[in-house]
Amino acid sequence: MRLPVLFAMLLASAFPLRAETWDEIVSAARGQTVYWNAWGGDERTNDFIRWASERLEADYGVTIQQVKLTDTAEAVTRVIAEKAAGQDEGGSVDMIWINGANFLSMKEQGLLHGPFVEILPNAKYLDLSPGSAATVDFTVPVEGYESPWRLAKYVLIYDNARVDQPPMSMAELLEWSKANPGRFTHPVVDNFMGSTFLKQALIELVPDRDVLQMPASEADFDAVTAPLWSWYDELRPTLWRDGETFPENASVQEQMLNDGVVDISMAFDPASAAAAIEKGLLPETARAYALDGGTIGNISFVAIPYNAAHREGAMVVANFLLDPATQAHAQDISVLGSFSVLDPTKLSGSEKEAFAALPTSPALPTLEELGPTLIEPHPSWMTKIAESWAKRYTQ
Amino acid sequence: MTRSDGRGLRATVLAVVLAGLVLPIAAGLWHTVAAAFGHLPAIGKTEWSLEPWRQFLALPGAWTSVKLTLWTGLASTALSLLVAVGAATWCYGRLGPRAIGRLIAPFLAVPHAALAIGLAFVIAPSGWIARSVSPWATGWSVPPDLAIVHDPLGLSLILGLMVKEVPFLLLVMLAAMSQVPAAAQMRACRALGYGRSQVWLLIVFPQVYVQIRLAVYVVLSFALSVVDVGLVLGPSNPPVLAVALTRWFLAPDTKLILPASAAAIAQALIVLFAILIWRRGEVAVAHLGRAWICRGTRSQTWTWSSSAAAVSAGCCLALGMLALIALALWSVTWRWSFPAALPEMFSVGAWLRPGSGWGRAALNTAVIGVLATGLATVLAVAWLEGEDRAGLPRARWAEGLIYLPLIVPQVAFLYGLQVAFVWAGIAGGVAAVIWAQTLFVFPYVMLALSRSWRALDQRLVSSAAALGAGPIRRLLAIKLPILLRPLLTAAAVGFAVSVAQYLPTLFMGAGRVPTLTTEAVTLSSGSDRRVTAVYATLQSALPFLVYSAALAVPAWAFRNRRGLTGDPA
Amino acid sequence: MNALELIDISITPPGATAPLFPPVTLTIPAGEVLAVMGPSGVGKSTLIDFVGGHLGAGFRASGRVVLDGRDVTQLVPERRGIGILFQDPMLFPHLSVGENLAFGLTRRVARRSERRARVEAALARAGLDGLYDRDPATLSGGQRARAALMRSLLAEPGALLLDEPFAGLDGETRRDFRSFVFAHVKEHVIPVLMVTHDADDAEAAGTRQVVLRHE
Numbered sequence A: 001m002r003l004p005v006l007f008a009m010l011l012a013s014a015f016p017l018r019a020e021t022w023d024e025i026v027s028a029a030r031g032q033t034v035y036w037n038a039w040g041g042d043e044r045t046n047d048f049i050r051w052a053s054e055r056l057e058a059d060y061g062v063t064i065q066q067v068k069l070t071d072t073a074e075a076v077t078r079v080i081a082e083k084a085a086g087q088d089e090g091g092s093v094d095m096i097w098i099n100g101a102n103f104l105s106m107k108e109q110g111l112l113h114g115p116f117v118e119i120l121p122n123a124k125y126l127d128l129s130p131g132s133a134a135t136v137d138f139t140v141p142v143e144g145y146e147s148p149w150r151l152a153k154y155v156l157i158y159d160n161a162r163v164d165q166p167p168m169s170m171a172e173l174l175e176w177s178k179a180n181p182g183r184f185t186h187p188v189v190d191n192f193m194g195s196t197f198l199k200q201a202l203i204e205l206v207p208d209r210d211v212l213q214m215p216a217s218e219a220d221f222d223a224v225t226a227p228l229w230s231w232y233d234e235l236r237p238t239l240w241r242d243g244e245t246f247p248e249n250a251s252v253q254e255q256m257l258n259d260g261v262v263d264i265s266m267a268f269d270p271a272s273a274a275a276a277i278e279k280g281l282l283p284e285t286a287r288a289y290a291l292d293g294g295t296i297g298n299i300s301f302v303a304i305p306y307n308a309a310h311r312e313g314a315m316v317v318a319n320f321l322l323d324p325a326t327q328a329h330a331q332d333i334s335v336l337g338s339f340s341v342l343d344p345t346k347l348s349g350s351e352k353e354a355f356a357a358l359p360t361s362p363a364l365p366t367l368e369e370l371g372p373t374l375i376e377p378h379p380s381w382m383t384k385i386a387e388s389w390a391k392r393y394t395q
Numbered sequence B: 001m002t003r004s005d006g007r008g009l010r011a012t013v014l015a016v017v018l019a020g021l022v023l024p025i026a027a028g029l030w031h032t033v034a035a036a037f038g039h040l041p042a043i044g045k046t047e048w049s050l051e052p053w054r055q056f057l058a059l060p061g062a063w064t065s066v067k068l069t070l071w072t073g074l075a076s077t078a079l080s081l082l083v084a085v086g087a088a089t090w091c092y093g094r095l096g097p098r099a100i101g102r103l104i105a106p107f108l109a110v111p112h113a114a115l116a117i118g119l120a121f122v123i124a125p126s127g128w129i130a131r132s133v134s135p136w137a138t139g140w141s142v143p144p145d146l147a148i149v150h151d152p153l154g155l156s157l158i159l160g161l162m163v164k165e166v167p168f169l170l171l172v173m174l175a176a177m178s179q180v181p182a183a184a185q186m187r188a189c190r191a192l193g194y195g196r197s198q199v200w201l202l203i204v205f206p207q208v209y210v211q212i213r214l215a216v217y218v219v220l221s222f223a224l225s226v227v228d229v230g231l232v233l234g235p236s237n238p239p240v241l242a243v244a245l246t247r248w249f250l251a252p253d254t255k256l257i258l259p260a261s262a263a264a265i266a267q268a269l270i271v272l273f274a275i276l277i278w279r280r281g282e283v284a285v286a287h288l289g290r291a292w293i294c295r296g297t298r299s300q301t302w303t304w305s306s307s308a309a310a311v312s313a314g315c316c317l318a319l320g321m322l323a324l325i326a327l328a329l330w331s332v333t334w335r336w337s338f339p340a341a342l343p344e345m346f347s348v349g350a351w352l353r354p355g356s357g358w359g360r361a362a363l364n365t366a367v368i369g370v371l372a373t374g375l376a377t378v379l380a381v382a383w384l385e386g387e388d389r390a391g392l393p394r395a396r397w398a399e400g401l402i403y404l405p406l407i408v409p410q411v412a413f414l415y416g417l418q419v420a421f422v423w424a425g426i427a428g429g430v431a432a433v434i435w436a437q438t439l440f441v442f443p444y445v446m447l448a449l450s451r452s453w454r455a456l457d458q459r460l461v462s463s464a465a466a467l468g469a470g471p472i473r474r475l476l477a478i479k480l481p482i483l484l485r486p487l488l489t490a491a492a493v494g495f496a497v498s499v500a501q502y503l504p505t506l507f508m509g510a511g512r513v514p515t516l517t518t519e520a521v522t523l524s525s526g527s528d529r530r531v532t533a534v535y536a537t538l539q540s541a542l543p544f545l546v547y548s549a550a551l552a553v554p555a556w557a558f559r560n561r562r563g564l565t566g567d568p569a
Numbered sequence C: 001m002n003a004l005e006l007i008d009i010s011i012t013p014p015g016a017t018a019p020l021f022p023p024v025t026l027t028i029p030a031g032e033v034l035a036v037m038g039p040s041g042v043g044k045s046t047l048i049d050f051v052g053g054h055l056g057a058g059f060r061a062s063g064r065v066v067l068d069g070r071d072v073t074q075l076v077p078e079r080r081g082i083g084i085l086f087q088d089p090m091l092f093p094h095l096s097v098g099e100n101l102a103f104g105l106t107r108r109v110a111r112r113s114e115r116r117a118r119v120e121a122a123l124a125r126a127g128l129d130g131l132y133d134r135d136p137a138t139l140s141g142g143q144r145a146r147a148a149l150m151r152s153l154l155a156e157p158g159a160l161l162l163d164e165p166f167a168g169l170d171g172e173t174r175r176d177f178r179s180f181v182f183a184h185v186k187e188h189v190i191p192v193l194m195v196t197h198d199a200d201d202a203e204a205a206g207t208r209q210v211v212l213r214h215e
Helices: A002-014 A022-029 A043-060 A073-084 A100-108 A121-125 A170-179 A192-205 A209-213 A221-238 A250-259 A272-278 A311-321 A324-331 A349-356 A379-393 B002-036 B051-058 B062-091 B097-109 B112-123 B128-132 B155-177 B182-191 B196-225 B228-233 B241-249 B254-295 B302-331 B358-390 B396-407 B410-423 B430-455 B458-466 B471-482 B484-500 B503-508 B516-524 B529-557 C044-052 C097-104 C112-125 C141-154 C171-188 C199-205
Strands: A033-039 A063-069 A095-098 A146-153 A155-159 A264-267 A286-289 A295-303 B333-335 C003-012 C024-029 C033-037 C060-067 C082-085 C159-163 C192-195 C209-211
Touching: A022 A311, A033 A043, A033 A073, A033 A311, A043 A063, A043 A311, A043 A324, A063 A073, A063 B516, A073 A095, A073 A100, A073 B254, A073 B410, A095 A100, A095 A311, A100 A295, A100 A379, A121 A311, A146 A311, A155 A250, A155 A272, A170 A192, A170 A221, A192 A209, A192 A221, A192 A264, A192 A295, A192 A379, A221 A379, A250 A264, A250 A272, A272 A286, A295 A311, A311 A324, A324 A349, B002 B051, B002 B254, B002 B358, B002 B396, B002 B410, B002 B430, B051 B062, B051 B254, B062 B155, B062 B196, B062 B241, B062 B254, B062 B302, B097 B155, B097 B302, B097 B484, B097 B529, B112 B128, B112 B155, B112 B228, B112 B302, B112 B516, B112 B529, B155 B196, B155 B228, B155 B302, B182 B196, B196 B254, B196 B302, B196 B396, B196 B410, B228 B241, B228 B516, B241 B254, B241 B410, B254 B410, B302 B333, B302 B529, B333 B529, B358 B430, B358 B471, B358 B484, B358 B516, B358 B529, B396 B430, B410 B430, B410 B503, B430 B484, B430 B503, B458 B471, B458 C044, B458 C082, B471 B484, B484 B516, B484 B529, B503 B516, B516 B529, C003 C044, C024 C033, C024 C192, C033 C044, C033 C199, C044 C060, C044 C082, C044 C159, C044 C192, C082 C141, C097 C112, C097 C141, C112 C141, C141 C171, C171 C199, C192 C199
Parallel strands: A033 A063, A033 A095, C033 C192, C033 C209, C082 C159, C159 C192
Antiparallel strands: A095 A295, A146 A295, A155 A264, A155 A286, C003 C024, C003 C060
């Protein structure tokens, strides 16, 4: 009697049924292991993903296996290699923590599954009105091909035992660095933190910010970026190691701040300083702050490759990440400290309370202190800025 | 009858090697070459062109990367060899090969990446050396802005490679020494009035060099194409070519795969070119040496230079030792800020959480290491036994195939291999990683085992045959037990090689198979040195334990067998 | 007719064009020791290797080896039943003295207790009483040589090859071992082919001598 069952199971695994309704998706997902390809350089994020896996296993029978990446593009490359080999089913990447250029690249090449966001029950907590932060990724329309999971905002971090008055704008930063040569740097521009630093400077220095919302090719790139380069030409010689060498990413720079190699670091996460202090990775006197006039902010997304082997499980994970309880847990500074991506007006009273009850820390700026969130420029600016930076400053 | 059995066995082994090792490399190279000339249907490119090459050379810093690669590769190899030769000169007659072996064996076991991570902490401006002399001697309250680690000239990378390669070359040289009648030659030449160092350099070394040449080329190829050490210690803007092209392969802009493939082929050509330069150098040095010999100058002054080299080698060992201690120390640190010489607060927190990832990584590393090593060892024994039974002479061309993976840079074929593996439907799993690692483990096991195997006194085997023992009984009851020590040593070498594999694990495991090495390298670009240190410490400890076991097991098993306590054969 | 016959044997080493020596034809009756003499390099040991089936890679050989009327030329060494003793005793270093002998002892003795008794008896005859568990490396040169001979004889060979078996020993030990060997081969009544370059050894064998010369 067991044989027909076995045969049916074999058939099912050979020809996965395309689940349509959410209930069907949830039942198809049961027992799946979702290979979530996510940057692995942050232990807190890794811990959070482990926590999510435990919760999901208990509630849905879905487990997450984090594939720790040094660079998100590794996962993109893998999907391309699979497509190259004609593996259009049962791919090894189920879900990717993705943003901006990688998303644009995969979407353009048809490497993504979707649109799937609107199927997720918890999408009801999102502000999906046209032009809202959750519907645009670096000005690229999301169109349901990726689901938000955490909010990021650019901040600078300094040690107030060494620095009394940190620079409050990019212009002040130049003066500060001239006065303290070798005590500031930024991550390599290949890295998104390094390019975000330049984008933040560009937004502050450019006379007309609206031009940055168009593709860079439609603007006079040289003219628009001229103030940026003249500012940077002055800044670079005052940087750590004369601006010849740069830290690989923001984590390395945080370690440099901890070692006292530099006095200012940066992060795309307002809670990172508070969390780092808690983990013994920064001195108690470290503080995060935003620049006057606000800083760049964006939402991190998860996307599902077109050939994902466990796409139902991945959708269950994406839905779980949007749960108000999950978002509140993530906002806890002892966990992730990343601000919620949900629309507060769509939360019920008890759901809101979970957020209000979260602990605070002197190193954690309040929402008011963080100031306004500046919109990301079109991703082509990032690509072109990184290219021209490399041309200008790489021998 | 045995002869044909042996031929069959050898043909089988050769077929396995061809199908399992050579073909995948060829397929990988082919896919990379195709992409380098514009053919990659996956991203819609099917036209053959030279465009990827133009793009590669137009990438910012491409030429600097090429120059840096040649400079760091040749300089680190030449310096390592120089220091190793000088140190061997100094050691000759002072320390026996076994004493030296015991001294440097730990360094052979420790993976490059772990040493590099530890070394970066020791020598950096905010590192242990600076901390231990600050502020009382230097006045530094914050780390000085000095270009150490990631320096544009790649000096830290060269140092990092030397710390690992000097002990390796020293050991290889000592093994080769046993094949040269050095003692007799030494007596004869000293009677002619030549100093000890001079005899070693002019008479003994040239004979030794012939035997270690392959090892030197392997070191050279490795130094030219290493990724993990380059990431941890090398220049960053631009980096050496291997690091740069790995980045291009993994860049968000998928069109970069084409120029990255061109760069990968360029990487292979650079290795070839560097070996040619090296051969030229060999000829030039040999020419100079002969001229020296013909002049007949007797000199004692070289003793000083050999002492200097011995001191340099000692420094390399000391740095390596410090690096390992620093790793262990960081793994139990809570806070350790500059310029404290020792951590201010300790914590074993990172060790208490195997569930945070290192447990699984250590398990994966051990399982993959044991299986890849087992596979490689069985294959090596089958190869050598087939050779014995067939009664055929060694086939140099076949041996050349074995060492192919050591000479051809990994990056040149790994991307293509990934495509080939996916195409064959076996990508992204432990099995693919084991296979890919075996490609690199097998040659080292062969290198480590074949000398002892071939040195086994054939009369022992003939005696067993004359007593009526058939081929299987001869292998199991005579050869393998007598060769237990070299067999286990070779397996330990293979295990260490497996543990150290970074790129093959990353590419073939589709990132799904975290090992101590992939995790340590990933984490080294994160902020938590303490967690990185846990991985790197484990990464060093695991092969070291296996090495110790490889020494201890035969020593215990043969504790009452004086004929087997010394070096084999 | 327990005899070892060598018929028209000619051997060419690897790379050479001419055979080492003119074709050899010999018959050694059971119980007789035939001494083969000749200058070094003439191929005495090579002849022994051919007879035993141990010839290395690349040698070309013709001729036949017949033992007890059975042509063994095409057989693998372990099927020939021809024992061999080298200049070095070649005791297996990982086995005890007794285990070495047990390795040699023919499988026709099957029972464990009987095998042990046979080995102990052989040890006693060789003056090695009570040394079953000893490490062969701790024996004296003469003891090792005797152990090696006993090991060969326990295999009950149809013939025995001696490749300079006394060359590693000196003076009295050498004379003692020589008479020990000859006494035992007489007792076992098997043909023995001995290679030596020492006239004393050949004299001591007290039998026929054949001298190999280069062709």
